[in-house]
Amino acid sequence: MQNTTLRTTPAAPTADGVRSETVVEMKDLRIDYGDFTAVDGVDLEIRRGEFLGLLGTNGAGKTTTIEVMEGHRAPTAGSVRFFGQDPSNRSLRSRVGIMLQESGFAPDLTVRETLALIGRLTRRDDDVDRVLDLVDLRRRRDTRTGQLSGGEKRRLDFATAIFGSPELIFLDEPTTGLDIEARDALWHVVDRLRDEGATILLTTHYLEEAQERADRIALMHSGRIHRQGTVAELTSASPSTISFRLSRELTVPFEDATIAPGGGVTIPTTNLQEDLYRLLVWSRSRDVELEGLNVGAKGLESLFRALNA
Numbered sequence: 001m002q003n004t005t006l007r008t009t010p011a012a013p014t015a016d017g018v019r020s021e022t023v024v025e026m027k028d029l030r031i032d033y034g035d036f037t038a039v040d041g042v043d044l045e046i047r048r049g050e051f052l053g054l055l056g057t058n059g060a061g062k063t064t065t066i067e068v069m070e071g072h073r074a075p076t077a078g079s080v081r082f083f084g085q086d087p088s089n090r091s092l093r094s095r096v097g098i099m100l101q102e103s104g105f106a107p108d109l110t111v112r113e114t115l116a117l118i119g120r121l122t123r124r125d126d127d128v129d130r131v132l133d134l135v136d137l138r139r140r141r142d143t144r145t146g147q148l149s150g151g152e153k154r155r156l157d158f159a160t161a162i163f164g165s166p167e168l169i170f171l172d173e174p175t176t177g178l179d180i181e182a183r184d185a186l187w188h189v190v191d192r193l194r195d196e197g198a199t200i201l202l203t204t205h206y207l208e209e210a211q212e213r214a215d216r217i218a219l220m221h222s223g224r225i226h227r228q229g230t231v232a233e234l235t236s237a238s239p240s241t242i243s244f245r246l247s248r249e250l251t252v253p254f255e256d257a258t259i260a261p262g263g264g265v266t267i268p269t270t271n272l273q274e275d276l277y278r279l280l281v282w283s284r285s286r287d288v289e290l291e292g293l294n295v296g297a298k299g300l301e302s303l304f305r306a307l308n309a
């Protein structure tokens with residue numbers, strides 16, 4: 001994907017009054033498949049300009065929730081509103097871009113025709129080649145979608161979601177199947193859209209992607225939202241980890257330390273500054289080299305492990 005200029009959308013919503021506008025509102029959302037309840041009483045609110053990461057375990061109900069938002073599946077109970085309206089309302093199509101996990105393009109249409117068709121169907125106006133440049137598919141513009149590679153299809157999926165720079169963008173595992181360069185390029189485009197005021201809902205299993213970008217995270221498991229908050233709020237009680245390698249056999253002065261057969265030491269800590277200081281004093285006094293000393297930032301992984309436990 002290339003650093004082509006993004007279209008200018010309405011000014012970024014920085015004033016508090018604008019930011020506090022609710023763009024997505026779910027209340028007590030329930031979605032059943034037959035007698036199985038996949039989404040079980042979800043309350044979620046996304047404000048204008050916000051980036052919400054909807055994270056969860058496999059089968060938690062994230063895609064089901066997004067499919068309801070797409071307007072093609074009706075909730076069993078509860079409600080979803082975008083800009084105060086029902087998602088099935090056709091007038092919303094021009095304001096909402098959706099990248100699902102599986103798009104199902106018509107295989108005989110070319111890349112260019114596909115994107116132009118999406119534009120007509122959603123009544124979003126844009127320059128097809130400009131968007132193809134953004135996702136680095138311009139040279140494949142006349143290729144039939146059936147002949148695209150998996151990563152190229154994913155980039156076309158992304159192109160359909162951002163075509164016309166919609167105000168609200170849903171990204172369901174957008175980087176799955178993309179190589180590193182394509183991931184970086186996708187996030188560059190998303191970051192620019194955010195700067196211009198877009199509201200983003202992301203689902204991903206790459207926790208670091210959400211951790212780096214999301215204003216708020218909602219953690220979903222077995223059809224329910226278990227916790228919501230900023231990354232700092234959610235991880236404040238999670239331990240950090242100090243890790244290093246010892247070149248000779250020694251006992252480290254930390255009760256919770258684990259030592260792998262190859263000499264790799266991991267120390268969980270809820271008081272990083274104090275424990276790091278103790279470790280450095282100990283290593284200096286014993287003339288021990290802490291090879292590859294590293295401090296793992298507080299992450300979302302431990303929250304996930306707790307969800308699954």
Ligand SMILES: Nc1ncnc2c1ncn2[C@@H]1O[C@H](COP(=O)(O)OP(=O)(O)OP(=O)(O)O)[C@@H](O)[C@H]1O
Nearest residue numbers: 033036037038056057058059060061062063064065
């Ligand atoms: N069409 C369907 N019919 C019956 N059950 C379904 C259907 N689609 C999804 N499910 C079930 O609903 C639950 C939620 O699925 P969903 O795809 O929403 O989860 P997810 O959070 O997106 O999972 P993943 O991270 O694995 O993609 C799962 O148990 C799944 O098996």
